[in-house]
Amino acid sequence: xxxxxxxxxxxxxxxxxxxxxxxxxxxxxxxxxxxxxxxxxxxxxxxxxxxxxxxxxxxxxxxxxxxxxxxxxxxxxxxxxxxxxxxxxxxxxxxxxxxxxxxxxxxxxxxxxxxxxxxxxxxxxxxxxxxxxxxxxxxxxxxxxxxxxxxxxxxxxxxxxxxxxxxxxxxxxxxxxxxxxxxxxxxxxxxxxxxxxxxxxxxxxxxxxxxxxxxxxxxxxxxxxxxxxxxxxxxxxxxxxxxxxxxxxxxxxxxxxxxxxxxxxxxxxxxxxxxxxxxxxxxxxxxxxxxxxxxxxxxxxxxxxxxxxxxxxxxxxxxxxxxxxxxxxxxxxxxxxxxxxxxxxxxxxxxxxxxxxxxxxxxxxxxxxxxxxxxxxxxxxxxxxxxxxxxxxxxxxxxxx
Ligand SMILES: *Cc1c(COP(=O)(O)O)cnc(C)c1O
Numbered sequence: 001x002x003x004x005x006x007x008x009x010x011x012x013x014x015x016x017x018x019x020x021x022x023x024x025x026x027x028x029x030x031x032x033x034x035x036x037x038x039x040x041x042x043x044x045x046x047x048x049x050x051x052x053x054x055x056x057x058x059x060x061x062x063x064x065x066x067x068x069x070x071x072x073x074x075x076x077x078x079x080x081x082x083x084x085x086x087x088x089x090x091x092x093x094x095x096x097x098x099x100x101x102x103x104x105x106x107x108x109x110x111x112x113x114x115x116x117x118x119x120x121x122x123x124x125x126x127x128x129x130x131x132x133x134x135x136x137x138x139x140x141x142x143x144x145x146x147x148x149x150x151x152x153x154x155x156x157x158x159x160x161x162x163x164x165x166x167x168x169x170x171x172x173x174x175x176x177x178x179x180x181x182x183x184x185x186x187x188x189x190x191x192x193x194x195x196x197x198x199x200x201x202x203x204x205x206x207x208x209x210x211x212x213x214x215x216x217x218x219x220x221x222x223x224x225x226x227x228x229x230x231x232x233x234x235x236x237x238x239x240x241x242x243x244x245x246x247x248x249x250x251x252x253x254x255x256x257x258x259x260x261x262x263x264x265x266x267x268x269x270x271x272x273x274x275x276x277x278x279x280x281x282x283x284x285x286x287x288x289x290x291x292x293x294x295x296x297x298x299x300x301x302x303x304x305x306x307x308x309x310x311x312x313x314x315x316x317x318x319x320x321x322x323x324x325x326x327x328x329x330x331x332x333x334x335x336x337x338x339x340x341x342x343x344x345x346x347x348x349x350x351x352x353x354x355x356x357x358x359x360x361x362x363x364x365x366x367x368x369x370x371x372x373x374x375x376x377x378x379x380x381x382x383x384x385x386x387x388x389x390x391x392x393x394x395x396x397x398x399x400x401x
Contacts, residue, residue, distance in 0.1 A: 036365045086236075088261050097274075121155050124186060180200070
């Protein structure tokens with residue numbers, strides 16, 4: 001019997017080694033990884049440069065605590081500021097912690113303005129994490145159920161709906177910030193329309209709100225830019241990062257600019273591990289590899305190749321609602337619940353994910369090659385087509401929550 005607490009329904013496979021887009025299990029069977037540890041292993045598995053950087057840093061110094069100056073943290077802060085245009089960074093260890101920092105920062109910003117019960121606008125189908133505050137911000141009953149009472153101070157609006165945000169602005173004097181994912185990952189690869197971020201920026205500026213972006217999944221090159229917001233011309237006040245930042249060495253970051261910079265003072269927030277030399281060295285090398293190997297351009301090209309390939313492969317199948325992507329955040333929305341596809345794919349040596357019950361989600365390494373993408377398209381296209389052909393579930397049975 002396992003002594004690991006049963007918080008995951010795990011697939012019956014354990015991997016022993018990885019290289020690029022490939023993983024091998026204990027029996028030596030090879031798998032094509034189109035999930036990259038849930039958008040974490042952007043430079044592929046065990047990239048030699050990353051391994052070297054981690055080993056060298058570990059041999060020199062792993063952790064000292066934030067009671068002292070940390071050179072690697074200063075370097076990473078400088079690098080993140082340079083590629084994002086943000087002013088300052090708080091380092092932590094995960095996505096939910098980065099969002100906790102953002103929520104605390106927004107509340108403190110509100111209190112400084114004399115608002116005693118500050119509120120943050122969040123979206124339907126959002127995912128911000130599993131801590132009590134971030135699950136309260138999350139727009140999923142599945143994530144919240146059983147953990148009430150929820151943290152107050154969140155106002156929920158539909159995704160990609162500027163009118164709904166404007167309406168809150170008219171009626172609620174306590175709002176201090178909006179927190180959004182421009183592309184909802186767990187929610188089903190939902191991509192906001194082109195003018196959405198510009199619209200949010202205008203509303204935030206008019207009302208003195210902080211524009212806070214959760215780029216935990218969409219950041220670090222995945223959409224073809226360092227950050228998803230860079231596809232538009234506007235900048236957020238707060239941005240959170242984690243998943244792909246250090247290729248699997250735990251790290252999270254909450255970045256602030258403009259009115260959000262300088263809000264936290266000594267004593268307001270902290271983390272024992274946050275931004276330690278090991279995690280920062282892994283992040284610095286990850287960013288350098290993405291740059292040197294032009295992986296953002298590759299993410300755009302391979303994302304388009306997979307999108308077009310799957311559209312062709314599934315052209316004759318009924319039951320595909322939409323295939324959408326931004327770089328290598330790819331969703332294939334079906335008209336039926338399709339969780340079974342994950343096991344079918346695994347049996348064929350292909351690692352994929354299904355989210356929101358009816359969306360096949362692909363988050364491959366940013367350095368996936370064309371031949372690997374072709375194999376993914378061929379295998380997954382056939383799997384989905386076969387699944388839809390034998391699926392007798394009526395479209396009415398789709399869960400959209
Ligand atoms: C994964 C994720 C989180 C939570 O990150 P953890 O590291 O699991 O705490 C938060 N926001 C988004 C958008 C995510 O994809």
